[in-house]
Amino acid sequence: MKRIAFLIATALVTAAPIASPVLARDTATADYSVGPQYDTTHVYVPEAEFDQFVASFVATFGGTTSKQGEFQVTPTKSLTKSQLVLTPAGTVSVFGFKTPIPYPFGDERTGYLVTDMDAAVTAAVKHGAIRRIATFPDPIGRDSLIQWPGGVNMQIYWHTTKPNYTPLSTVPENRIYLTADVADRFITGWTGFAHGKIVSDTRSAPGNEVGQPDKMIRRVAIESGYGKMLVFVSDGQLPWPYGRDMTGYAVSDLSATLAKATAAGVEILVAPATVGNRQTAIVRFPGGYIAEIHSDRVR
Known part of the structure; x- marks a missing residue:
């Protein structure tokens, strides 16, 4: 009995500190975003x-x-x-x-x-x-x-000297690709720090958004003073170039934008397609920068 009591006491002492960092991360902090x-x-x-x-x-x-x-x-x-x-x-x-x-x-x-x-x-x-x-x-x-x-x-x-930039016509998306193992920890941490609002959390989004047409994924849209973020949660088995696109740019006319892009030497990696309520494509700029470009679908 003494040995059992000792083991229980040891387990409680060992486990106790684990709660502290979680509480620290949950502590409310100010919003330091600018725009x-x-x-x-x-x-x-x-x-x-x-x-x-x-x-x-x-x-x-x-x-x-x-x-x-x-x-x-x-x-x-x-x-x-x-x-x-x-x-x-x-x-x-x-x-x-x-x-x-x-x-x-x-x-x-x-x-x-x-x-x-x-x-x-x-x-x-x-x-x-x-x-x-x-x-x-x-x-x-x-x-x-x-x-x-x-x-x-x-x-x-x-x-040191506060900058003064013109507000954007459209706010780009920071596109984050994660697996389920870590997605909730990232989302909780980022929204807490950024004072972010989860605009949507679609648990069964079509996998063709990340090049997996035969699968379903989770898609989480977040907005904050730092801008927009789109988190894709999948098994991580993504075909190229998905996952290499760090930013998604919103434009009023995707076809016209792609025409200007290709004339300037930009390569279309994923042809324009309808995904949900948008038309989207993935491109590669000279120098290797890969980005997504999208426009709202005309209804």
Whole structure:
């Protein structure tokens, strides 16, 4: 009996600390978002294809660019071409490294502007993210890279001088592909941090959305001050190029947009198709950037 009591007591002591991190992640935190026009998809392209990518992106979506420059944007020694492309359908930060890319840069999908750098990182950690790198200064502010459950990598950034970008005509979607093992942890963590609202949670969406026409998937649409997010939950057995499309861009006329894109050297990887209430296609820009483009279906 003494041995049994000892084992029970040991189990209770061992189990008790597990609840603490969960409670910490559930702690309410402030909303540090600024607006979706300040969300930038990070696009890494070979230096030789930098200008061609920028030209093709502007030709496809319109908009303007910042002045191109060469900077050290990492805390360790490096050099990259860098330029912002600001379009009515979304903004991209383009990098064409002239040196090897230091770890862990290159696999962060999005950059989110926040009002308070240190507080935002602390809030993300409370909601289940981890820091991939300690906060560091860049030429115009401060940055940190974080990772959410499921390996979803993001940048959080803050500018010394507050930027002022024109609001978007259409807000792009951050497209996240996960398995059921981790989807709920990611969704709970992200919505808690971002003060996100689950707009829809379709448990039996058609699998052709992710190239699996014979299967059903879960699709979760989330909106927050950081913009839109679409989470696809599947078995992960996705045919190429599904899962490589980090961002989905909404346009008023898909056919017209694709015509401009192909004229600028963009390759159509998945032909336009009707999926739910939208027409959608997946394309690859010069330099290798893969994106989804969609428009509402005409009824």
